[in-house]
Amino acid sequence: MTFSERKESSKEKNLQSNSCKDCSRRDFLKLFPLLAGTALCMHAQQSEASEPTKTKARIVIAGAGAAGLAAAAQLAKRLDGAEIVLCDARKEHYYQPGFTLVAAGLKPPGYTVSATADYIPPGVKWIPESIVEFDPAGNRVVTDKGQIVRYDFLIVATGLKLDFAGITGMDPALIGKNGLGCVYAGPDAAYATWKAISDFADKGGVGLFGRPKTEMKCAGAPIKHTFITDDHLRRRGNRGKAEIIYAAHNKTLFSIPIVSEKVRMLYEDRGVDIRHEHVLTAIDPARRRATFATPTGNAEIGYDFINVIPPMRAPDVVRKSPLAWRDGPFAADGWMEVDKGTLRHKRFANVFGVGDVAGVPKGKTAASVKWQVPVAVDHLVATIAGTTPELIYTGYTSCPLITRLGRAMLVEFDYKDNLVPSFPGVIAPLEELWITWVMKTIALKPTYIAMLRGKA
Amino acid sequence: MKALDPMVFYAVLVEMMGPWLFWSLILLTAFGLGTFAWVIFREKGLSSRRLVRCELIGVAGGFGALWLMAYVTVSGFTDAGGPVDWLLIGLIWGGGLVGTTILSYASFGLRDRFRWQKRIRTDEKTWPGG
Ligand SMILES: Cc1cc2nc3c(=O)[nH]c(=O)nc-3n(C[C@H](O)[C@H](O)[C@H](O)COP(=O)(O)OP(=O)(O)OC[C@H]3O[C@@H](n4cnc5c(N)ncnc54)[C@H](O)[C@@H]3O)c2cc1C
Numbered sequence: 362m363t364f365s366e367r368k369e370s371s372k373e374k375n376l377q378s379n380s381c382k383d384c385s386r387r388d389f390l391k392l393f394p395l396l397a398g399t400a401l402c403m404h405a406q407q408s409e410a411s412e413p414t415k416t417k418a419r420i421v422i423a424g425a426g427a428a429g430l431a432a433a434a435q436l437a438k439r440l441d442g443a444e445i446v447l448c449d450a451r452k453e454h455y456y457q458p459g460f461t462l463v464a465a466g467l468k469p470p471g472y473t474v475s476a477t478a479d480y481i482p483p484g485v486k487w488i489p490e491s492i493v494e495f496d497p498a499g500n501r502v503v504t505d506k507g508q509i510v511r512y513d514f515l516i517v518a519t520g521l522k523l524d525f526a527g528i529t530g531m532d533p534a535l536i537g538k539n540g541l542g543c544v545y546a547g548p549d550a551a552y553a554t555w556k557a558i559s560d561f562a563d564k565g566g567v568g569l570f571g572r573p574k575t576e577m578k579c580a581g582a583p584i585k586h587t588f589i590t591d592d593h594l595r596r597r598g599n600r601g602k603a604e605i606i607y608a609a610h611n612k613t614l615f616s617i618p619i620v621s622e623k624v625r626m627l628y629e630d631r632g633v634d635i636r637h638e639h640v641l642t643a644i645d646p647a648r649r650r651a652t653f654a655t656p657t658g659n660a661e662i663g664y665d666f667i668n669v670i671p672p673m674r675a676p677d678v679v680r681k682s683p684l685a686w687r688d689g690p691f692a693a694d695g696w697m698e699v700d701k702g703t704l705r706h707k708r709f710a711n712v713f714g715v716g717d718v719a720g721v722p723k724g725k726t727a728a729s730v731k732w733q734v735p736v737a738v739d740h741l742v743a744t745i746a747g748t749t750p751e752l753i754y755t756g757y758t759s760c761p762l763i764t765r766l767g768r769a770m771l772v773e774f775d776y777k778d779n780l781v782p783s784f785p786g787v788i789a790p791l792e793e794l795w796i797t798w799v800m801k802t803i804a805l806k807p808t809y810i811a812m813l814r815g816k817a
Numbered sequence: 818m819k820a821l822d823p824m825v826f827y828a829v830l831v832e833m834m835g836p837w838l839f840w841s842l843i844l845l846t847a848f849g850l851g852t853f854a855w856v857i858f859r860e861k862g863l864s865s866r867r868l869v870r871c872e873l874i875g876v877a878g879g880f881g882a883l884w885l886m887a888y889v890t891v892s893g894f895t896d897a898g899g900p901v902d903w904l905l906i907g908l909i910w911g912g913g914l915v916g917t918t919i920l921s922y923a924s925f926g927l928r929d930r931f932r933w934q935k936r937i938r939t940d941e942k943t944w945p946g947g
Pocket of ligand 1: 423429456729
């Protein structure tokens with residue numbers, strides 16, 4: 362290896378114990394520029410005021426989703442002369458937080474779709490091919506067309522895999538039919554889910570919601586859809602005709618205890634029947650029956666509408682590569698073995714993992730991407746420049762948890778399960794507010810797009 | 818490393834509105850403020866009759882701003898859930914009110930000025946020997 366990564370990585374380990382002021386949650390203010398006067402102009406943590414670092418390094422970014430594009434934009438700004446290559450076969454870019462609004466009947470599917478090409482920064486090369494092999498020992502990746510791409514640094518941002526096969530009987534082609542919904546499966550699936558929800562809101566019956574046992578992106582989304590469906594039923598005067606069941610995979614409703622308790626109270630208020638320790642294992646779409654694994658054996662529940670959220674795992678190509686965790690809680694699903702503060706791979710110092718694929722606690726949201734990418738980029742650039750990296754990721758993530766149409770709670774938290782409100786005393790984290798809904802509907806997408814362009 | 822960066826604010830607003838709408842609004846604001854100042858300067862003060870008329874239009878503008886916000890956020894004001902929501906509603910209404918008042922004051926001021934100049938020109942033409 363031509364770079365002094367290894368030397369740097371030991372420096373980083375020392376740094377990691379220091380909490381990083383620059384990663385302060387208050388920087389998140391800038392996510393909502395409409396709302397916070399001058400605070401909204403808080404700039405990101407990138408140390409980009411300085412001159413771009415001159416280098417001839419070859420950097421490969423695997424995946425051109427939220428994290429990959431944001432990383433490409435920031436690297437293009439901070440490096441001069443680097444060869445930056447993005448690999449991703451997908452030509453469309455999905456603004457996934459918008460799937461929730463599509464499946465709520467508020468936005469058309471097109472609201473979430475744009476072209477990847479629109480966000481490729483000048484000077485960055487895009488190879489529209491999937492990576493089928495990571496060879497971190499050989500510093501190279503292989504694409505599905507057989508192309509071998511060598512690198513000095515690798516950023517893995519492949520997102521995650523929705524493992525539909527993990528639920529017996531589940532077929533994504535059936536989404537929208539027979540009361541089968543799945544908000545996660547893409548823009549069209551989200552829209553088909555809305556049709557199924559709307560049909561359910563007209564007729565009533567049993568609505569079945571829940572979440573998988575695995576790590577998942579936006580852990581608030583299953584809860585949001587329970588509330589949204591409840592609200593649609595009420596608005597149509599049919600709540601009395603419906604029973605809503607939420608199947609929680611464990612004894613809580615959310616990984617942050619204080620949020621879990623708040624959701625429990627709201628569920629009680631809305632008449633949602635909670636079934637703890639129910640993990641969806643199979644569905645029979647024709648008979649509309651779902652099977653759950655419970656501590657006392659299998660339980661079958663009949664439904665008129667179900668929002669299936671499949672188990673989520675690292676994409677197979679990562680899972681089966683040397684990049685995956687080999688032991689511990691993230692090993693089974695093959696999440697990438699990265700340091701949770703620096704996002705640098707624990708065994709391959711020239712490799713970073715950002716976004717959903719990273720094997721770190723919590724943080725599978727676009728808001729996490731917003732704070733992870735500058736950290737990984739800072740460490741990568743510091744390695745090239747031979748300087749000391751400044752940033753550490755504290756686990757910050759956020760979720761505008763919709764509790765009814767028109768209101769949401771702005772839940773922000775970190776690795777330590779602390780609530781870290783960006784607007785303490787103004788926007789209470791556990792309060793159902795219109796202002797949070799306003800953020801979700803009009804401020805989040807432009808901020809996300811600005812992030813892809815490296816401008817936020 | 819935290820620093821105030823208006824460019825972030827700018828980037829997000831441009832993404833939100835698109836460059837055409839964003840720059841049209843900036844131009845409209847500049848036009849409104851500039852003309853308002855010019856009218857006050859030329860008339861050597863505020864015309865209280867015109868101001869009252871424009872404030873009434875401004876009240877409607879405030880409600881217009883609220884309607885627009887409800888439209889783009891697919892929600893309504895019955896959704897307000899806490900004090901900060903009422904504050905936001907007040908700010909939106911106030912913004913609409915002030916903006917519409919200034920714009921209409923500037924527009925009426927311009928119109929009155931043109932009428933006045935036209936009358937002078939007509940008077941000059943009809944002046945004996947003119
Ligand atoms: C319904 C829903 C609601 C959500 N709500 C919110 C929210 O309210 N707030 C929030 O912050 N976040 C939310 N999220 C989460 C957020 O969208 C994701 O966390 C974020 O998109 C993760 O970014 P990423 O780059 O890691 O993955 P992605 O954006 O999924 O991108 C991964 C990219 O990698 C590519 N890829 C995959 N495999 C390969 C390969 N082998 N080779 C090359 N490329 C590959 C894919 O084609 C894709 O383009 C939500 C997500 C969903 C589904």
